[in-house]
Amino acid sequence: MLMNSKKIIQVEHLKYEYPQSNQHLALNDLSVEINAGEWVAIIGHNGSGKSTFAKSLNGLLDLQNGSIVIDGLPLAMETVWEIRKKIGMVFQNPDNQFVGATVEDDVAFGLENQGIERAIMQTRVTDAIERVGMTDYTKREPSRLSGGQKQRVALAGIIAQQPEILILDEATSMLDPEGRREVLETIHQLKQETNMTVLSITHDIDEAASADRIIILDDGQVVDQGTPAEIFAYGQRLMALGLDVPYPEKLKAALTTLAVPMPSEYLTTERMVDYLWTLHSKM
Amino acid sequence: MDITFKDVSYTYQPGTPFQGLGLEHVSLTIESGSYTAIIGHTGSGKSTLLQHLNALLKPTAGVVQIGDREITPETNNKNLKAIRQKVGMVFQFPESQLFEATVQKDIAFGPQNFGVPEAEAMARAIHMVELVGLPADVLEKSPFDLSGGQMRRVAIAGVLAMQPEVLVLDEPTAGLDPVGRREMMALFTRLHEEQGMTIVMVTHQMDDVANYANHVIVLENGQLAKSGTPREIFADPAWLTAKHLGLPTTTQFAQALIQKGFVFDQVPLTEHELAAMLQAQLPSKVGERRE
Amino acid sequence: MPGDSILHRMDPRAKLVASFYYIGIIFLARSWPAYAVLFVFTMSLVLISKIKLDFFIKGVRPLLWLILFTVLLQIFFTRGGHIYWQWGFLTLTRYGLLNGAYIFMRFVLIIFMSTLLTLTTPPLSLADAIESLLKPLKAIRFPVYEVALMLSIALRFVPTLMDETTKIMNAQRARGVDFGEGGLFKQMKAIVPILIPLFVSSFNRADDLATAMEARGYQGGEGRSKYRILKWQTMDSLAMVAMAILTVILIVLR
Numbered sequence: 001m002l003m004n005s006k007k008i009i010q011v012e013h014l015k016y017e018y019p020q021s022n023q024h025l026a027l028n029d030l031s032v033e034i035n036a037g038e039w040v041a042i043i044g045h046n047g048s049g050k051s052t053f054a055k056s057l058n059g060l061l062d063l064q065n066g067s068i069v070i071d072g073l074p075l076a077m078e079t080v081w082e083i084r085k086k087i088g089m090v091f092q093n094p095d096n097q098f099v100g101a102t103v104e105d106d107v108a109f110g111l112e113n114q115g116i117e118r119a120i121m122q123t124r125v126t127d128a129i130e131r132v133g134m135t136d137y138t139k140r141e142p143s144r145l146s147g148g149q150k151q152r153v154a155l156a157g158i159i160a161q162q163p164e165i166l167i168l169d170e171a172t173s174m175l176d177p178e179g180r181r182e183v184l185e186t187i188h189q190l191k192q193e194t195n196m197t198v199l200s201i202t203h204d205i206d207e208a209a210s211a212d213r214i215i216i217l218d219d220g221q222v223v224d225q226g227t228p229a230e231i232f233a234y235g236q237r238l239m240a241l242g243l244d245v246p247y248p249e250k251l252k253a254a255l256t257t258l259a260v261p262m263p264s265e266y267l268t269t270e271r272m273v274d275y276l277w278t279l280h281s282k283m
Numbered sequence: 284m285d286i287t288f289k290d291v292s293y294t295y296q297p298g299t300p301f302q303g304l305g306l307e308h309v310s311l312t313i314e315s316g317s318y319t320a321i322i323g324h325t326g327s328g329k330s331t332l333l334q335h336l337n338a339l340l341k342p343t344a345g346v347v348q349i350g351d352r353e354i355t356p357e358t359n360n361k362n363l364k365a366i367r368q369k370v371g372m373v374f375q376f377p378e379s380q381l382f383e384a385t386v387q388k389d390i391a392f393g394p395q396n397f398g399v400p401e402a403e404a405m406a407r408a409i410h411m412v413e414l415v416g417l418p419a420d421v422l423e424k425s426p427f428d429l430s431g432g433q434m435r436r437v438a439i440a441g442v443l444a445m446q447p448e449v450l451v452l453d454e455p456t457a458g459l460d461p462v463g464r465r466e467m468m469a470l471f472t473r474l475h476e477e478q479g480m481t482i483v484m485v486t487h488q489m490d491d492v493a494n495y496a497n498h499v500i501v502l503e504n505g506q507l508a509k510s511g512t513p514r515e516i517f518a519d520p521a522w523l524t525a526k527h528l529g530l531p532t533t534t535q536f537a538q539a540l541i542q543k544g545f546v547f548d549q550v551p552l553t554e555h556e557l558a559a560m561l562q563a564q565l566p567s568k569v570g571e572r573r574e
Numbered sequence: 575m576p577g578d579s580i581l582h583r584m585d586p587r588a589k590l591v592a593s594f595y596y597i598g599i600i601f602l603a604r605s606w607p608a609y610a611v612l613f614v615f616t617m618s619l620v621l622i623s624k625i626k627l628d629f630f631i632k633g634v635r636p637l638l639w640l641i642l643f644t645v646l647l648q649i650f651f652t653r654g655g656h657i658y659w660q661w662g663f664l665t666l667t668r669y670g671l672l673n674g675a676y677i678f679m680r681f682v683l684i685i686f687m688s689t690l691l692t693l694t695t696p697p698l699s700l701a702d703a704i705e706s707l708l709k710p711l712k713a714i715r716f717p718v719y720e721v722a723l724m725l726s727i728a729l730r731f732v733p734t735l736m737d738e739t740t741k742i743m744n745a746q747r748a749r750g751v752d753f754g755e756g757g758l759f760k761q762m763k764a765i766v767p768i769l770i771p772l773f774v775s776s777f778n779r780a781d782d783l784a785t786a787m788e789a790r791g792y793q794g795g796e797g798r799s800k801y802r803i804l805k806w807q808t809m810d811s812l813a814m815v816a817m818a819i820l821t822v823i824l825i826v827l828r
Contacts (some may be wrong), residue, residue: 067815099783104801114799244461245461
């Protein structure tokens, strides 16, 4: 796998306490390493520190302790703007991150901040909008877009900025299933085209299943990590970790109580279907 | 208390260039004591229909009968309060309706508007906080100091405190984490089963429809596309897929099994149902040991 | 108001400057011929815009009482010329009538012109024009860029907050609040359950938006490039020339 590739995110001993939180640490000695090109899902129940972690990576929070190195660059006052260029973030609420008055203005916003020349800006904006399939909506105002479309515009803004890392902070949690599917498809396609490093903070089982690695946070610490197959094998325990139980695991549990023999490892939908069919053939 | 739509149409801003159709010739009945799910795409008329259930909107044609009250286009806007007390409505992201200084006062706000004396309304609030599964110490807190999930419970408690006969919920679990979603759905099941409350829920989660509802209304472009029991609605997976409405995960999984060669005599809706159907077609552990 | 006329396509700066200038030179007119010229000029612009006259008349309606009041004041309190009628301190004179008519014309012309500006120019373009025109103020450290961004974000959030208000109102009506019923005190009280949630949500939105902007590298107006640019075309220069000619005509006819 990606064992020998470059470490793009190196986080050591992060500590963060929100003001007025009575010394409850949102991040408690958190250390994580993420490889370039890796897709990592971060899960955990509400209040486990997931979003705090995401916001600390590009200096949106002032840490009390610890070090963050992004693409070889240590996060500090002097490097924060350079690091923000390397990280694109999509947040939860589609409405509250739409800065521009129209789709194209919003996509251009990040480029304007970097002072990029207008001619380059134009081609990048047009290209980015096309890649998320929003070309027909270029001049639309946000109030006339669906939630899924707004999140795709946010993704286009990130594509235009060409960062190394994409952070999704519960980016699909406020969308309807259709919007969620649209956005997830766009992310998959993006990942394929650019091989960006993706860090997704999520409760969504499909989003987590897309990852190479799942990291579980609790009380501001990494409590466990593994491939989706390893983590999904936890079955009912996943619920408490802030993730839905994958359907094959639910069915496995239901069948086990009915004394049907079931393997202990995690089975994807396809493998579960195959397994059941093989079992059926033995009858 | 039954709610019946008789040939109801609703047009937005009639006679202006912004005229738009919300509902078109909709006839349906939401029976007392039912657990009704309303499904359909964004823009299918779900929210318009919802707002007719407690007379926030009046039909531009047809009649909505709510209990013994008839709402027609001519109905006066006054004296609709009795309806709003009987049909409690929880909007999407209801936490945004909180405004009082304390949780207790906010929950007591609704009942007081319907003439319940302050002391009684405050007492109801204590009970409601417990009912929605919040610790008693939140009563004196500002609702704005709570987490998003807790705020939503407070908002729901505020509607329940009105002691409605019908509870209308617009995507009540949107944006919650899995545990929050499960607890929320359990609360509605409790209200339905223990208090016999009529539940009307707009949802995109077909699993919830399959697991909890006993009546489904499918809307499309402001019209009633289908209605019936979940089993009747999900009996035609091709129809639902064509309409991009999705299927319960179990039904979808069963489709894959059917393609392999499994045969089921009816559409399975929940994993337990599917497991039972599969058990009959699979060797059991006991059988294996015997080999 | 969507549309596609020469006026819609003009540079918003030209339209903004021309409209203000026009409103200024209306005050030069002090004779019937001058007002006739202005009237014909304005009506031609209305024709060119291809916008129905109804929209302009609607613009006058809310100000009707103010206009009538001012006109009557002029008619009855201006003295001079032939006196037609007198009753106590009220006099109806030739100058009075003339002044009243002029004032009326002025009001109508100003309203028509500003309606024309707002109906042919999207608010966002106006914000762009204001930014561009205020640029010289940068010299005295006026935060031109920030003001323009504020304006554009405010405009962008108007529909969002309108939706939010409707939603909150519906939610409170469902909890038994009567809007528009009862005495003044009761009505004022009914506003609280709307205003507080609206404020809270606006602050939350602002907070989220600030975070999102920062994450996208926003650090103030310095060193930013601009995606949206304004283009000054021949038409816009012609408009300026037209204004100059109009000024000369008005001076001659006054």
